[in-house]
Amino acid sequence: MDPARDPELAAQIARAEVRRHNDFALARGLMPVDDEAACVREVLASVAGYGPLQPYLDDPSVEEIWLNAPDRVFIARGGVPQRVPLVLTDTQVRDLVERMLNATGRRVDMSQPFVDASLPDGSRLHVVTSEIARKHWSVNIRKFLPAFRDLDLLVRAGSLLPHGADLLRAAMADGRSVVVSGATHAGKTTLLGALIAACPPEHRIVTLEETFELAVDAPDLVAMQGRQPSLEGTGEVTLRRLVKEALRMRPDRLxxxxxxxxxxxxxxxxxxxxxxxxATVHANSAREALAKLATLPLLAGRNIDAGFVQPAVAASVHLVVHCERDAAGRRRIAEIVEPTGVAAGVVTARTVYTADAS
Incomplete structure (x- = not known):
């Protein structure tokens, strides 16, 4: 049987085998398994899960797992990293990566030394092979926890003040365009998911990602991700292509x-x-995010200039929400700005929310 298709049957078989082993051990005077439940979990992790990493993947308090080397494994809880007492081998790491990639349709090899993939539970996997990383494979697994899936939960967690949540909720209901900015691990994807949850239920939402990360649900939602090129260098699907295709799908929100x-x-x-x-964008502040949005389109070709892009950004983006993470690992929405126009070659904006406001 395939434990991935029928996990309950796999668990029943594992429990039965552990009990059979204990019965045999007791009859022959051998050492029985003291903790049957732990043994069953270990067997299932080895056969159907991700081996020694499975307990950390199952732990709801663990946000991220990364391996710098087989004997240097780290996790993050509450935004704070810590090293765990886990020692693997290079072979185990490669086997785990192959198992994770098995159902994704993506690959990692000498010709493709980087890979981004979405695991079945929605976590994001990123791998760099030893041809690029020094000596050992580098593996990151970023989990997306269901604890903050709407704006009210962010308010309860202290990441957003109530009037800020009301502002964002009204913006989504009114069909305004919102950009979420911040550094890595600042909570941009989490906030984007909460904004999608605030959309009216009758809206048709189309999400576009290089690798599935947004673990969101809506009555009328289509989720698409890009595709890597084949071994022959063909078949690649870029975000640019996805945006163009999405416009043919009658979206109420892109x-x-x-x-x-x-x-x-x-x-x-x-x-x-x-x-x-x-959308989300990496930036150090909301105003820097506007400057970046006015610069990135210039990468598309020489026929695009700032004289077109800057007014378009000022007119099309209604709010920029900036997320930040402090030294203690706490995440919050630091500010929200509203573009007001273009002056002296810069997209200007006014602040409509700050986390420090009373």
Whole structure:
């Protein structure tokens, strides 16, 4: 039987075998298994899960797992990293990666030394092979926990003040375009998922990502991800292509998981056609995010200039929400700004929310 298709049957078989072993051991005077439940979990992790990493994947308090080397394994809880007493081998690491990639349709090898993939539970896997990383494979697994899936939960967690949640909820209901900015691990994807949850239920939402990360649900939602090129270098599907295809799908809201390249131009053109959007972008502040959005479209080609892009950004983006993480690992929405126009070659904005406001 396939434990991935029928996990309950796999658990029944494992329990039965452990009990049979104990009965045999007791009859022959051998050492029985003291903790049957732990033994069953270990067997299932080895056969159907991800071996020694499975307990950390099952732990709801663990946000991220990364391996710098087989004997240097780290996890993050509450935004704080810590090393765990786990020692693997290079072979075990490669076997675990192959198992994780088995159902994703993605590969990692000498010709493709990097890979981004989405695991069945929605976690994101990133791998760098030893041809690029020094000596050992580098593996990151970022989990997406269901604890903060809407704006009210972010308010209860202290990441957002109530009037900020009301502002964002009204923006999503009114069909305004919202960009979420911040550094890595600042909570951008979590907030984007909460914004999607605030959309009216009758809205048709199309999400576009390089690798599935947004673990969201809605009555009328289509989720698409890009595709890597084949061994022959063909068949690649980029975010730019996904944005163009999404416009043919009658979206009420277009969501781009992360804008980092020339797809910013296609998103900007889509917003200028009246389709509300939402996206994330790496930036150190909300105003820097606006400057970045006014620069990225220039990567699309020489026919695009700042004289077109800057007014388009000012007119199409209604709010920029900036997330930050402090030294203690706490995440919060630091500020929300509203673009007001272009002055002296810069997209200007006014602040409409700050976390420090009373």
């Amino acid at each position: 969501v781009v998981g992360e804008v980092r390249d020339a797809e910013a131009l296609d998103l900007l053109l889509a917003l200028n056609t009246g389709v509300p959007g939402a």
